[in-house]
Amino acid sequence: MSDRLLVLVRHGQSDWNLKNLFTGWKDPDLTEQGIAEAKEAGRKLKAQGLTFDVAFTSDLTRAQHTLKLMLAEIGQTGLPTTKNLALNERDYGDLSGLNKDDARKKWGEDQVLVWRRSYDVPPPGGESLKDTLARALPYYVQEILPGVLRGQRTLVAAHGNSLRALIMVLEKLTPEQILKRELATGVPVIYRLNADSTVATKVDLAA
Numbered sequence: 001m002s003d004r005l006l007v008l009v010r011h012g013q014s015d016w017n018l019k020n021l022f023t024g025w026k027d028p029d030l031t032e033q034g035i036a037e038a039k040e041a042g043r044k045l046k047a048q049g050l051t052f053d054v055a056f057t058s059d060l061t062r063a064q065h066t067l068k069l070m071l072a073e074i075g076q077t078g079l080p081t082t083k084n085l086a087l088n089e090r091d092y093g094d095l096s097g098l099n100k101d102d103a104r105k106k107w108g109e110d111q112v113l114v115w116r117r118s119y120d121v122p123p124p125g126g127e128s129l130k131d132t133l134a135r136a137l138p139y140y141v142q143e144i145l146p147g148v149l150r151g152q153r154t155l156v157a158a159h160g161n162s163l164r165a166l167i168m169v170l171e172k173l174t175p176e177q178i179l180k181r182e183l184a185t186g187v188p189v190i191y192r193l194n195a196d197s198t199v200a201t202k203v204d205l206a207a
């Protein structure tokens with residue numbers, strides 16, 4: 001039986017995560033802590049005995065750097081890797097570069113939570129999770145999933161909200177459920193899929 005392995009990892013802490021700034025399509029690199037988180041993610045995958053046939057990442061440095069560091073830990077630096085902006089973070093529009101606490105003071109906790117975690121309310125000038133899903137899901141279905149179903153062990157390094165969008169579909173979450181779903185930096189989530197592309201098993205390597 002083929003191993004329909006799909007591992008999703010949010011990038012390690014970025015410079016703007018540390019500064020508590022909305023990032024979106026801006027392109028800060030990892031902090032020292034983010035580098036350590038990415039290496040730790042690679043070590044955890046290695047400890048699980050996992051190796052990969054292909055990798056996917058976004059068009060943004062923090063995800064690419066995370067992938068590179070994980071692959072070095074696993075001993076697979078030459079792994080075929082595809083980069084595509086379909087996996088980029090949600091575009092935070094006019095919020096990009098603003099401090100998240102300042103935004104809460106200006107617009108209120110509830111409004112900022114709706115912009116950050118709701119399914120279909122976009123931040124000003126940016127993408128809702130629904131918009132992010134509308135570009136990430138076709139990419140997943142056309143470029144990532146067929147390989148997974150053929151038994152290509154697949155590693156994806158991307159972003160909090162592009163991965164939340166995919167997780168919403170994989171785990172069949174409702175808009176109410178996705179509101180509460182957080183994704184920690186540098187924590188691999190290991191899925192094994194059934195032949196019909198539904199999730200057979202999920203293991204979250206947190207802690």
Ligand SMILES: O=C(O)[C@H](O)COP(=O)(O)O
Pocket residue numbers: 021022023024025089092116159160161
């Ligand atoms: O783009 C960002 O600011 C972060 O990567 C994700 O931010 P969030 O947790 O506020 O959605």
